[in-house]
Amino acid sequence: MSRSRPVSTRRSDERDSKCGAAVTSRPRPDPWRGLLWLSARECIRVIKLWTQTMLAPVVSSLLFILVFGLSLSTRIREVAGVEYVVFIVPGLIAMAMAQAAYSNNSSSIFQARSDRYLNDVLAAPMRPWQMHIGLSVGGAFRSIVIGIALVALAVPLTGAPLARIPALALAIVLLVILFGALGVIVGVYAETFDHHTFVNNILILPLTFVGGVFYPIDILPSPWAEISHANPLFYVVNSVRYGFLGQSDVSVVLSFSVTAVMALVMVFWAQWLFTTGRRLKP
Numbered sequence: 328m329s330r331s332r333p334v335s336t337r338r339s340d341e342r343d344s345k346c347g348a349a350v351t352s353r354p355r356p357d358p359w360r361g362l363l364w365l366s367a368r369e370c371i372r373v374i375k376l377w378t379q380t381m382l383a384p385v386v387s388s389l390l391f392i393l394v395f396g397l398s399l400s401t402r403i404r405e406v407a408g409v410e411y412v413v414f415i416v417p418g419l420i421a422m423a424m425a426q427a428a429y430s431n432n433s434s435s436i437f438q439a440r441s442d443r444y445l446n447d448v449l450a451a452p453m454r455p456w457q458m459h460i461g462l463s464v465g466g467a468f469r470s471i472v473i474g475i476a477l478v479a480l481a482v483p484l485t486g487a488p489l490a491r492i493p494a495l496a497l498a499i500v501l502l503v504i505l506f507g508a509l510g511v512i513v514g515v516y517a518e519t520f521d522h523h524t525f526v527n528n529i530l531i532l533p534l535t536f537v538g539g540v541f542y543p544i545d546i547l548p549s550p551w552a553e554i555s556h557a558n559p560l561f562y563v564v565n566s567v568r569y570g571f572l573g574q575s576d577v578s579v580v581l582s583f584s585v586t587a588v589m590a591l592v593m594v595f596w597a598q599w600l601f602t603t604g605r606r607l608k609p
Contacts, residue, residue, distance in 0.1 A: 328337075331500040337342065338512075339548060344586075346374050352501075358452055359457075361452065361453040362457040362460065365453075366460070370464060372435065372465055373469045381427075381473055381476070383472055385423070388419050388420065388422070388423040388473075388481075389481070392416060392481055392484070395415060396411060396415055396416075396452060413485050414573070415541055416482075416487040417567045417568040417571040418539065418568065419477075420478065422535045422536075423473055423474070424471075424502055424503065425506045426506075426531065426532070427473050428527075429464070429466070429509055429513070430466075430512040430523075430527060431465050431469045431470070431518070432462070432463055432509075432511050433526070433527075434514070434523060435466070435508075435514065436515055437514045437520065439514075448462070454601075455542075455601040459603055461528040467504075467507055468509055470502075470506075474598035486573065490570070490571060490573035491571075494569055494570040494583075495567065495570025495571060496570070497566075498583070499570075502566075502586070505563070505589050506531075508593035512593065515600050515606050515607060516606060531560070537555065538558050538560040539568075539576060544561070544576045545576060557575070562581065569582065
């Protein structure tokens with residue numbers, strides 16, 4: 328004759344079964360949700376500071392077009408078969424977008440490291456490549472918004488054409504990837520905020536100015552023309568210019584190839600930092 332189990336034992340079993348059901352029904356971590364909200368946070372950060380992040384670069388680039396283009400166009404009628412004010416538009420837009428992608432990602436990563444906010448991201452159930460993309464979306468968003476605004480304003484003002492739209496789209500994608508990844512790398516390695524501004528003011532800005540933004544390279548005497556071909560940003564500017572004007576100072580294939588190789592190198596370097604946790608983990 329079997330004995331009935333004590334009431335306390337039955338109640339304990341019921342509690343254990345309920346706890347087990349609660350544990351099994353708990354939703355699993357969703358890395359894609361983390362990627363979505365991290366990307367949204369970076370974009371919201373750009374939007375909240377829109378006067379600094381988007382309005383200021385657009386205004387400064389338009390001033391460059393008005394001051395250099397309209398004032399010098401009375402003395403420099405045509406360059407490479409197009410009006411001077413039209414010639415400088417692609418380079419100025421490329422310069423503004425490159426600085427935006429770099430500055431946003433560099434400052435965002437550096438601030439996240441300084442405030443220890445990055446530790447929370449590293450502890451989240453996300454893959455390294457998802458963290459990398461999520462923290463880079465803000466720079467791409469900011470750069471593309473600035474580019475669209477400048478195209479919408481500069482094209483009617485100057486009459487600049489959009490001769491090769493697919494090539495222009497490819498050039499912009501490569502530009503945003505290249506400088507966004509560079510910003511991530513500098514943000515990871517920077518010890519102070521001066522390091523972030525140093526790379527922008529001492530490296531990116533001067534190389535862009537001497538990369539054929541305001542003049543074609545073929546007007547330079549030797550050996551300056553040959554030296555200019557060693558400038559990597561020269562090929563970035565020419566890739567964007569080909570998309571606008573349908574012409575380039577060098578081979579189009581060479582311009583896109585050099586830009587693509589630089590973008591891949593920077594992306595793999597930045598991803599290596601997230602995969603290994605180098606200088607990211609305390």
